[in-house]
Amino acid sequence: MTDKKEKIITVALELFANEGYSTTATSKIARKAGVSEGLIFRHFENKKGLLEAIIKDADLKLGQVFAPIIFESDPKEVIRHTIETPFNLDKSEYNFWKLQYKLKWQEEYNNPHKMKPLYDKLTWAFTELGYQQAEEEAQLLTYILDSITMVTLRGKIEVSDKFRIFLLEKYNL
Amino acid sequence: MTDKKEKIITVALELFANEGYSTTATSKIARKAGVSEGLIFRHFENKKGLLEAIIKDADLKLGQVFAPIIFESDPKEVIRHTIETPFNLDKSEYNFWKLQYKLKWQEEYNNPHKMKPLYDKLTWAFTELGYQQAEEEAQLLTYILDSITMVTLRGKIEVSDKFRIFLLEKYNL
């Protein structure tokens, strides 16, 4: 992948995440990336094609982010690690996460099955730990963490460390 | 308010909620509402003005939706009622809710304080019921319910009644 192609992807991710996909003009992406507008279409054919390239990249990354949890063998650690994820979001990855959550509102790109592996692992962990309704517990936890993540990304309110500890205690961690 | 003005608002709400604010052309609103395009601007000055009129309406409605909870005096009932809200969304109000949640991603329109009264009431209820960390409990519950609401609105997955009962049991209801 050439430098310019990569620059386009980076800039587009930033703009799509913060200003929205349809609100972001390809001309703006080009300007910010320091390339000609035409180049975007040479590399991605479509504005949509550019979005999809970004999504593909992101799906890969999503796998990497959750890999340590998926391969964890201690159920307590699975849950602790999961809970701590939204509290440890790196600022450099905000754009990535914002796009993930924004796209959920775009019918076409809302794929709930993406998180299936994590959900399954959590179910397993809760089972191991003797929870009666492991599936519901797993579901519940993902709901909680999704909300926390979104609040954090929006940046108007910070989810306090106190809340993190509150959560960990809830799960006896 | 004239019939036509109201029709514009209804149609715009529907389109903004489902296809997004910036993606929805005023011409489409006009067509679907059966009015001339010019009329939109006579009544609302701006496309943005139209959105803001809708938001104003919506804020009013939001108050009404949560009033029964806010004025409930039995703490158990406060929590039960809150939990059941996302499970009782009327299809006719999906557009209203969708817009609420979508706009949270629009910096300009994301006002976390909107839900303050509900949050306060929940804090009060948890305190009454002797929970140690009432504020965190209130926060947690709103997180959970936000996620459920969003999943429901997106419509790809249904949150089961089993989960509702699971939740109520969690809170000893």
Add this chain to the structure above:
Amino acid sequence: MTDKKEKIITVALELFANEGYSTTATSKIARKAGVSEGLIFRHFENKKGLLEAIIKDADLKLGQVFAPIIFESDPKEVIRHTIETPFNLDKSEYNFWKLQYKLKWQEEYNNPHKMKPLYDKLTWAFTELGYQQAEEEAQLLTYILDSITMVTLRGKIEVSDKFRIFLLEKYNL
């Protein structure tokens, strides 16, 4: 039809006829017609829609041009009049005719049946005049006249009056 709409059609006909449909930019049409480019699309939806509006107009006109021949009752007059048509093209109608002939090369718009009524009338006339193979004679005459028309429209060579008389004599007129 508003003035501006008509102006668009006139200018577009001129440009499509002389510079070709796909070679003519809508911006050029707008500039020459003294209207905004957007107006073209308000009125015709498409560049193609504009072309089709022109063609529709033209088909109407084609009917008018040949009506006097179609309703002529003297077979000799039918043939004389037909022969003289390409020699009497009014300069103000060149664009109309040019477009007719150019579009024949565009698969989509080449409709040989357009001239059926004239062809039938000629067949009738030749039959009346006792020609053995009236259909072929009619065909032949339209071939000849098409070529003359095209040469005339291209304007590099003029078809002489001598040739007109030569033709009339061929048909004993």
Add this chain to the structure above:
Amino acid sequence: MTDKKEKIITVALELFANEGYSTTATSKIARKAGVSEGLIFRHFENKKGLLEAIIKDADLKLGQVFAPIIFESDPKEVIRHTIETPFNLDKSEYNFWKLQYKLKWQEEYNNPHKMKPLYDKLTWAFTELGYQQAEEEAQLLTYILDSITMVTLRGKIEVSDKFRIFLLEKYNL
């Protein structure tokens, strides 16, 4: 001439003939010819240069096609052969002919003198055969044959063999 250069010419001829010069993108030519887009410009400098190379080739070929007629010494044979030409078009040469006729509408490339030798030969033949107005007869015949050729190339209507015989009889052949 390299293989690739020749391939470019062949493909361009096909596309120019069928989809038009200005409608055909150089990228499409490159793709269909299996070469890089840059190569077209290395070999022909211009898109226009490519067209002109094709025209040059074509003019050569045109000479070859009519040579047997030009060098025929029997006047009857000259006319018979000329008449039969449009009925014997080889499908493999349609593109060549289509381009010839389409370009006549392009002022810049419409050169009526190209056919002068054939026209002169026909004039000679008609003179030999005692026709009174040999020049006009020659002109007339080229008109007829041009029309037949165009109809054939457009392919919607076939010119019947009956018509060929009709023509030959007209000229006592």
Add this chain to the structure above:
DNA sequence: TATGAATGAGTATTCATTCAT
């Protein structure tokens, strides 16, 4: 000779908005 990344001017089309009626 040949490639393919890159450009910049241009193209059809959209869209929020204005305005005369």
Add this chain to the structure above:
DNA sequence: GATGAATGAATACTCATTCAT
């Protein structure tokens, strides 16, 4: 209050052409 013609700036996308390799 309501219409519909008209605008102008912006938008996604195309395309002939250049250039370093």
